[in-house]
Amino acid sequence: MKNLTINQLTQLVLLQAEEKGFGTKPDEINVSEKIALIHSEVSEAYEAYRHKKINGRDGFKDELGDVIQRVLHLCGIFDIDIEKEILKKIKINKKRQWQWDKMHEKHS
Ligand SMILES: [Mg+2]
Helix, strand or coil, X not given: CCCCCHHHHHHHHHHHHHHHCCCCCHHHCCHHHHHHHHHHHHHHHHHHHXXXXXXXXXXXXXXXXHHHHXXXXXXXXXXXXXXXXXXXXXXXXXXXXXCHHHCCCCCC
């Protein structure tokens, strides 16, 4: 199962969602709840990193995997070609300028 495309992973996530009863169609889920659960996984990743737990169950890597799975689940439900969306955004960002001096964000 190595070297799958993002869209192939999306189909895999959707298949498991169907098997486990997590919903595969927009009318079978609550979008707000699914987005809140993505937030929850992002927070879990932050906490794991904060506590220097990088590997293993509930570690930083594991939680980032949860984030992606939940995002891909939504992509599958709404039939979003996320590879296309990411490539589109990379192209947009290539021409975009950020004013780092006006932001409180580390970038190096
Ligand atoms: Mg998690």
